[in-house]
Amino acid sequence: MANLTVGVLGGMGPDATLDFFAKLLAATPAARDQDRLRIIIDNNPKVPNRNDAVAGRGPSSAPLLAQMASGLERAGAELLAMPCNAAHAFAGDIEAAVNIPLVNIIDETIEATLRRVPGIGRVGVLAAAGCLDARLYSDGLEARGIVAIEPLAQQREIFMELLYRIKSGDLGGDVRARMLALAGEFIDAGAKVIIAGCTEVPLVLAQSDLPCPLVNSTDVLVQATADYATGKRSVNDLGRATTP
Amino acid sequence: MANLTVGVLGGMGPDATLDFFAKLLAATPAARDQDRLRIIIDNNPKVPNRNDAVAGRGPSSAPLLAQMASGLERAGAELLAMPCNAAHAFAGDIEAAVNIPLVNIIDETIEATLRRVPGIGRVGVLAAAGCLDARLYSDGLEARGIVAIEPLAQQREIFMELLYRIKSGDLGGDVRARMLALAGEFIDAGAKVIIAGCTEVPLVLAQSDLPCPLVNSTDVLVQATADYATGKRSVNDLGRATTP
Numbered sequence: 313m314a315n316l317t318v319g320v321l322g323g324m325g326p327d328a329t330l331d332f333f334a335k336l337l338a339a340t341p342a343a344r345d346q347d348r349l350r351i352i353i354d355n356n357p358k359v360p361n362r363n364d365a366v367a368g369r370g371p372s373s374a375p376l377l378a379q380m381a382s383g384l385e386r387a388g389a390e391l392l393a394m395p396c397n398a399a400h401a402f403a404g405d406i407e408a409a410v411n412i413p414l415v416n417i418i419d420e421t422i423e424a425t426l427r428r429v430p431g432i433g434r435v436g437v438l439a440a441a442g443c444l445d446a447r448l449y450s451d452g453l454e455a456r457g458i459v460a461i462e463p464l465a466q467q468r469e470i471f472m473e474l475l476y477r478i479k480s481g482d483l484g485g486d487v488r489a490r491m492l493a494l495a496g497e498f499i500d501a502g503a504k505v506i507i508a509g510c511t512e513v514p515l516v517l518a519q520s521d522l523p524c525p526l527v528n529s530t531d532v533l534v535q536a537t538a539d540y541a542t543g544k545r546s547v548n549d550l551g552r553a554t555t556p
Numbered sequence: 557m558a559n560l561t562v563g564v565l566g567g568m569g570p571d572a573t574l575d576f577f578a579k580l581l582a583a584t585p586a587a588r589d590q591d592r593l594r595i596i597i598d599n600n601p602k603v604p605n606r607n608d609a610v611a612g613r614g615p616s617s618a619p620l621l622a623q624m625a626s627g628l629e630r631a632g633a634e635l636l637a638m639p640c641n642a643a644h645a646f647a648g649d650i651e652a653a654v655n656i657p658l659v660n661i662i663d664e665t666i667e668a669t670l671r672r673v674p675g676i677g678r679v680g681v682l683a684a685a686g687c688l689d690a691r692l693y694s695d696g697l698e699a700r701g702i703v704a705i706e707p708l709a710q711q712r713e714i715f716m717e718l719l720y721r722i723k724s725g726d727l728g729g730d731v732r733a734r735m736l737a738l739a740g741e742f743i744d745a746g747a748k749v750i751i752a753g754c755t756e757v758p759l760v761l762a763q764s765d766l767p768c769p770l771v772n773s774t775d776v777l778v779q780a781t782a783d784y785a786t787g788k789r790s791v792n793d794l795g796r797a798t799t800p
Contacts, residue, residue: 323594324589325592326593330577330578333574337571341725343720343724344723344724345570346602346605347601348567348569348570350567351567351570351599352596352599353595353596353597354631357589357591357592359590386631387598480588
């Protein structure tokens with residue numbers, strides 16, 4: 313079977329999209345150009361801020377995301393991926409706009425976490441305000457009897473500050489140390505696994521930094537997208553969003 | 557003035573497209589996602605082999621390139637860039653298919669070479685067979701009174717072998733050493749500057765490897781694209797291809 317053309321809803325942020333593209337290419341090598349995946353990327357950083365949108369403090373991200381999805385489908389995409397966790401608050405709007413499936417980063421990351429560490433009780437989730445407000449990880453984890461430990465109060469403010477610093481290009485030691493400290497607080501609170509539930513997190517936090525497993529949502533989305541695109545997994549198994 | 561949306565004719569090869577995307581993002585930082593460039597990439601490695609097409613040994617690359625250009629324009633691109641030198645043999649076909657300008661990697665690289673080293677007599681050009689057969693660099697350089705030293709006979713076979721190894725993911729020491737040896741032969745033949753006139757070359761050859769200036773066509777295209785997209789240079793100055 314021919315590989316499927318992948319459409320990428322990108323630009324949220326651009327460096328996370330670059331990270332996803334680099335890893336998707338690395339996951340799908342071939343001897344000749346012509347045997348590699350066609351990947352159409354709409355790196356559109358103009359999408360209204362997802363965190364403000366979910367909080368009702370800014371315009372919805374949905375209309376532009378739906379338009380981008382539709383444009384990617386028209387350009388030939390047969391499968392969509394969106395390397396931004398918080399934007400999955402609008403997964404339903406995206407799916408309503410197209411006739412092609414979206415590989416849902418939240419669903420795939422939760423499943424990958426369960427496969428990696430069966431029987432876990434508590435999971436730490438490093439995620440942005442929009443992702444938390446929309447309960448993208450907490451609902452899915454709690455439905456499986458797992459307690460989600462997420463940034464609260466001051467932790468949440470710190471996470472958002474770090475997130476916007478990463479987006480502005482600051483990948484320095486201070487950002488790394490403070491992101492690691494947040495993960496450490498979750499581990500102290502009983503987390504047996506940390507989910508990097510925001511595609512900017514892996515730009516500053518690696519498995520080697522942590523004493524427990526780190527599930528990187530970008531890596532999970534890369535592998536799932538590669539598997540669906542190359543037919544290792546069937547897109548018929550991709551349901552509509554279980555997230556709102 | 558608002559930035560222009562960049563459309564990228566990519567996938568020739570995918571790793572060169574990734575390199576271009578990474579450098580274009582690095583060249584256009586901003587504090588907020590929303591202030592960064594929109595970049596639409598059609599990473600389409602299915603484009604028929606450019607070298608075979610120019611040599612008349614395979615189907616033309618032109619129809620699919622024209623279709624990709626048209627699709628990018630339809631998706632909102634206001635400016636096109638194509639990080640593949642040899643594919644510029646079809647620049648005229650691309651321009652005929654759209655109403656937006658193409659930043660021509662050959663023209664920009666020749667101009668950048670003249671700016672960097674005024675009054676040079678001989679330039680070494682590391683380029684693929686399609687680029688050589690279409691005389692993309694040699695015509696433009698000779699028109700400016702510069703002698704182009706290009707891979708001939710066995711050098712050409714070696715270059716193509718290295719090119720396809722890079723495309724297959726082999727960036728190892730042997731490939732690097734042999735690419736450097738080719739550049740060394742050009743320098744021995746009197747080249748005062750080496751042009752990396754193939755976007756796979758910079759994946760294995762850096763300025764620090766060479767005793768003379770290296771003009772990297774990917775870097776030149778990145779800077780020109782960033783300048784046109786952000787209005788530092790006017791797209792009105794972008795003519796139609798001077799290359800065929």
